[in-house]
Amino acid sequence: MISLKNAGFSYGSRAILENVTQELAAGSFHFLTGPSGAGKTTLLKMCYLSLMPDSGKLEIFGQDVTALSREQITQMRRRVGVVHQDCQFLNHLTVRQNIALPLLVAGKNIEDNMDNLEDLLSWVEMDHRADAFPEEISGGERQRLALARAVIMDPDMIVADEPTGNVDWEMGQRLLSLLVELNKMGKTILLATHDLNLIRSIKGQVPASVLRLKDGQLNLAGARL
Amino acid sequence: MSFNPLEYLFGDKASDQVVPPRGGAAWLTGFASAAMAFIAVFALTLSLAVERLADYWALDLARSATVRIVAQEADLAAQTEATLQVLRTTPGVKSAEIIDKAAQLELLEPWLGSSLPADTLPVPQLIDVRLGEPGPDVQSLQLRLSAEAPGAVYNDHSYWRAPVLEASNRLRLMVMISLVLTAVVTVIIVVLSAHNALASNQGIIRTLRLLGAGDSYIARAFVRRITLRATMGAVLGMVLAMIVVLTFPSQPEDGGLLAGLSLSGADFIYPLLVPLLVAISAFAASRLAARYHLHSVT
Numbered sequence: 001m002i003s004l005k006n007a008g009f010s011y012g013s014r015a016i017l018e019n020v021t022q023e024l025a026a027g028s029f030h031f032l033t034g035p036s037g038a039g040k041t042t043l044l045k046m047c048y049l050s051l052m053p054d055s056g057k058l059e060i061f062g063q064d065v066t067a068l069s070r071e072q073i074t075q076m077r078r079r080v081g082v083v084h085q086d087c088q089f090l091n092h093l094t095v096r097q098n099i100a101l102p103l104l105v106a107g108k109n110i111e112d113n114m115d116n117l118e119d120l121l122s123w124v125e126m127d128h129r130a131d132a133f134p135e136e137i138s139g140g141e142r143q144r145l146a147l148a149r150a151v152i153m154d155p156d157m158i159v160a161d162e163p164t165g166n167v168d169w170e171m172g173q174r175l176l177s178l179l180v181e182l183n184k185m186g187k188t189i190l191l192a193t194h195d196l197n198l199i200r201s202i203k204g205q206v207p208a209s210v211l212r213l214k215d216g217q218l219n220l221a222g223a224r225l
Numbered sequence: 226m227s228f229n230p231l232e233y234l235f236g237d238k239a240s241d242q243v244v245p246p247r248g249g250a251a252w253l254t255g256f257a258s259a260a261m262a263f264i265a266v267f268a269l270t271l272s273l274a275v276e277r278l279a280d281y282w283a284l285d286l287a288r289s290a291t292v293r294i295v296a297q298e299a300d301l302a303a304q305t306e307a308t309l310q311v312l313r314t315t316p317g318v319k320s321a322e323i324i325d326k327a328a329q330l331e332l333l334e335p336w337l338g339s340s341l342p343a344d345t346l347p348v349p350q351l352i353d354v355r356l357g358e359p360g361p362d363v364q365s366l367q368l369r370l371s372a373e374a375p376g377a378v379y380n381d382h383s384y385w386r387a388p389v390l391e392a393s394n395r396l397r398l399m400v401m402i403s404l405v406l407t408a409v410v411t412v413i414i415v416v417l418s419a420h421n422a423l424a425s426n427q428g429i430i431r432t433l434r435l436l437g438a439g440d441s442y443i444a445r446a447f448v449r450r451i452t453l454r455a456t457m458g459a460v461l462g463m464v465l466a467m468i469v470v471l472t473f474p475s476q477p478e479d480g481g482l483l484a485g486l487s488l489s490g491a492d493f494i495y496p497l498l499v500p501l502l503v504a505i506s507a508f509a510a511s512r513l514a515a516r517y518h519l520h521s522v523t
């Protein structure tokens with residue numbers, strides 16, 4: 001699903017990732033952990049085609065991303081569901097409209113997907129807030145909204161950047177169980193978090209592995225959970 | 226695949242909801258476009274009026290001529306008679322009538338006043354000539370006149386006609402320049418407004434890109450907004466200008482320049498074209514601006 005070969009990335013002269021080599025198999029569940037500022041967001045951005053590696057190779061769905069045209073990048077972005085660290089909502093649109101946004105920009109008919117949209121709203125327990133605006137909802141609700149928007153296009157892979165960062169334990173568990181559910185449906189999950197308790201709590205739910213990012217290096221940490 | 230601008234603008238009505246509605250600055254585009262349309266319609270109406278007036282004068286002058294006879298009192302009647310004879314036997318001349326002294330004085334009244342001593346004033350004998358279509362062969366007519374009535378001077382008004390035509394040509398040119406300038410200003414306003422909208426929505430554009438929106442989708446949202454706003458402004462400006470023109474107090478036929486400030490029949494097509502042209506140029510200009518902007522940012 002994702003294949004990194006000696007991939008490197010730097011902001012200016014500051015190297016963030018160096019010689020990162022890793023394979024993420026289709027249907028796998030990966031945690032990405034590491035101290036704050038280690039480059040987790042940077043790595044995820046490469047996985048959802050917001051950044052391109054400076055060196056080495058990154059293949060997503062078997063395609064070398066640096067060889068893609070603008071149009072192909074747009075098409076590929078539609079196959080990756082993203083829960084951004086900073087959410088990235090359009091504040092002038094309602095919760096429902098924000099969830100439907102990926103459909104809208106892909107030129108899909110919203111009417112045809114209405115059932116899907118309502119199902120998603122109740123799946124993330126946001127039906128009662130569907131007509132609220134992003135600035136009117138709580139942190140936990142924002143993360144659930146972001147997750148609903150990430151799955152509306154039925155993507156093969158979901159990338160989530162610290163979705164539990166600003167919510168309490170209980171909400172964190174709720175979000176994790178939604179991701180587990182998606183993984184059981186066959187979707188590849190890559191979840192960045194620095195919360196080790198969250199990582200431990202998945203034990204017994206789905207097989208998952210932990211990638212640890214430190215000093216620009218990515219390593220598979222410990223045993224499979 | 227053929228490109229359909231109407232489909233582009235109206236095919237997906239939801240497309241521009243991704244751009245947040247903005248108050249003040251956004252209305253300036255519409256207002257500026259309304260002002261430009263108003264000026265354009267006004268310039269067009271004025272040019273139509275000038276055209277009509279110039280036609281009226283030029284045609285009237287072209288269809289008539291004057292023969293002036295300057296001769297000794299004793300000779301005058303004979304020469305007048307000979308002149309009339311020559312004129313009436315010339316092909317291309319419809320009629321030739323003596324303008325009697327009273328009528329001549331009447332013509333002079335605006336310049337000289339009405340208290341003229343009619344019989345002491347030496348006025349030449351004038352003959353009003355109505356020309357047919359085509360007119361007479363002026364050179365041979367003049368030759369014959371000089372043989373039959375040496376005091377007769379033929380004048381076909383080309384002397385007065387030239388400046389009328391010259392002035393109307395000049396006015397037409399100025400109107401054309403004004404129209405071109407309004408079009409240029411409208412395009413500049415649209416381009417600036419597109420750049421402003423794109424720049425102030427950087428964050429939204431980035432988000433849309435990450436959610437899988439292509440450049441053309443994003444461009445379309447902005448183009449749609451700006452084109453519709455500029456067109457609405459232009460329609461409003463056109464309607465206001467038309468109201469002013471149509472309620473213009475009507476004047477008698479020969480009321481000069483002001484009499485012509487009206488629209489009739491096919492003339493209405495010109496003001497109606499203004500919003501259409503604004504729409505087309507706003508569409509093209511904002512599309513170019515958006516594409517350029519989106520391509521320069523990754």
Ligand SMILES: Nc1ncnc2c1ncn2[C@@H]1O[C@H](COP(=O)(O)OP(=O)(O)O)[C@@H](O)[C@H]1O
Pocket residue numbers: 011016034035036037038039040041042043
């Ligand atoms: N746009 C940027 N320009 C320059 N430096 C950046 C930028 N974004 C992140 N960084 C730096 O790169 C490092 C890694 O950032 P990030 O990937 O966000 O880390 P993490 O998500 O693990 O906390 C940090 O030191 C951060 O300051």
Ligand SMILES: [Mg+2]
Pocket residue numbers: 040041042085161162
């Ligand atoms: Mg981060």
